[in-house]
Amino acid sequence: xxxxxxxxxxxxxxxxxxxxxxxxxxxxxxxxxxxxxxxxxxxxxxxxxxxxxxxxxxxxxxxxxxxxxxxxxxxxxxxxxxxxxxxxxxxxxxxxxxxxxxxxxxxxxxxxxxxxxxxxxxxxxxxxxxxxxxxxxxxxxxxxxxxxxxxxxxxxxxxxxxxxxxxxxxxxxxxxxxxxxxxxxxxxxxxxxxxxxxxxxxxxx
Amino acid sequence: xxxxxxxxxxxxxxxxxxxxxxxxxxxxxxxxxxxxxxxxxxxxxxxxxxxxxxxxxxxxxxxxxxxxxxxxxxxxxxxxxxxxxxxxxxxxxxxxxxxxxxxxxxxxxxxxxxxxxxxxxxxxxxxxxx
Numbered sequence: 258x259x260x261x262x263x264x265x266x267x268x269x270x271x272x273x274x275x276x277x278x279x280x281x282x283x284x285x286x287x288x289x290x291x292x293x294x295x296x297x298x299x300x301x302x303x304x305x306x307x308x309x310x311x312x313x314x315x316x317x318x319x320x321x322x323x324x325x326x327x328x329x330x331x332x333x334x335x336x337x338x339x340x341x342x343x344x345x346x347x348x349x350x351x352x353x354x355x356x357x358x359x360x361x362x363x364x365x366x367x368x369x370x371x372x373x374x375x376x377x378x379x380x381x382x383x384x385x386x387x388x389x390x391x392x393x394x395x396x397x398x399x400x401x402x403x404x405x406x407x408x409x410x411x412x413x414x415x416x417x418x419x420x421x422x423x424x425x426x427x428x429x430x431x432x433x434x435x436x437x438x439x440x441x442x443x444x445x446x447x448x449x450x451x452x453x454x455x456x457x458x459x460x461x462x
Numbered sequence: 463x464x465x466x467x468x469x470x471x472x473x474x475x476x477x478x479x480x481x482x483x484x485x486x487x488x489x490x491x492x493x494x495x496x497x498x499x500x501x502x503x504x505x506x507x508x509x510x511x512x513x514x515x516x517x518x519x520x521x522x523x524x525x526x527x528x529x530x531x532x533x534x535x536x537x538x539x540x541x542x543x544x545x546x547x548x549x550x551x552x553x554x555x556x557x558x559x560x561x562x563x564x565x566x567x568x569x570x571x572x573x574x575x576x577x578x579x580x581x582x583x584x585x586x587x588x589x590x591x592x
Contacts, residue, residue, distance in 0.1 A: 287552075288526070288530065290542075290550070290552075291505065291526060291552045293549075294504075294549050294550060294551055295505055295506055295522070297549050298506055298551075313521070313522045313523070314522050314523040315521065315522075315523035319523070320523045320526070320527070323523070323524070323527035324526070324527045324530055327527045327530065327531040328527075328530060328531060328534055331531050331534055331535060332534065
């Protein structure tokens, strides 16, 4: 039969594993293996109690969050992959309004950039339906089905390079702003992590 | 009449704690990388080494995510070694870029602290007054 200490440890590791589900299986198992080795080694010290060892590690959920956020922010702030950047922002969005706003702005930027690129690709196939029109109402850029009633198309085939150039600028600006934002978040996260340290540099401890 | 609706100003103690956190933030990565300068170490050894050689006491749950991130950033490499105790240990070593980074950090730190030491020496002089 499993003793109480062993059960406590197993439960802690299960919670840790659950907290790391968004990471790859290899990364997750390596982390769990390392924490298991740490607990077992600490438990070998005479008089050591599993409950105390686990308390010193912090809650399994908090430990998992530190791994997850640290790796994600570190990778995302140096990446140009929209998917990774949006994942980084999403993890921050779950913590407050500023993150939600940043995620929404980035999603909007990527959607507009991708949309414009798609219309540039579609223009040769649907020349009458893709373009930049002005009419009696507001102007329309992109795809219109059916074509805008009474509208006048402005760019013709120039729509393709114009849309591609505009999309590139929007995508570049969105990526640049997102990476800058995530770098700031990463610094904030590191400060938060440093605050979780025990008082340090106190001579004579 | 004085209305106490203004946002409370941080106390001297709070300011001090925030400043110390900023200071630790700057030192934490350098301390971990420096601990690995001479030899490869595993997590618990790094914690003990920092405690014994610099009085830098880390919460145990803090160090592992940092080691993982430093490895992702290419500053550390790791390998599992079967220990005599019966369970494997994950040893960390500095990579070439980790060695370069910690050396740069150490040089900046020394220059910075020497300058500050000169600046604050009069403040700490015994019996000295402004």
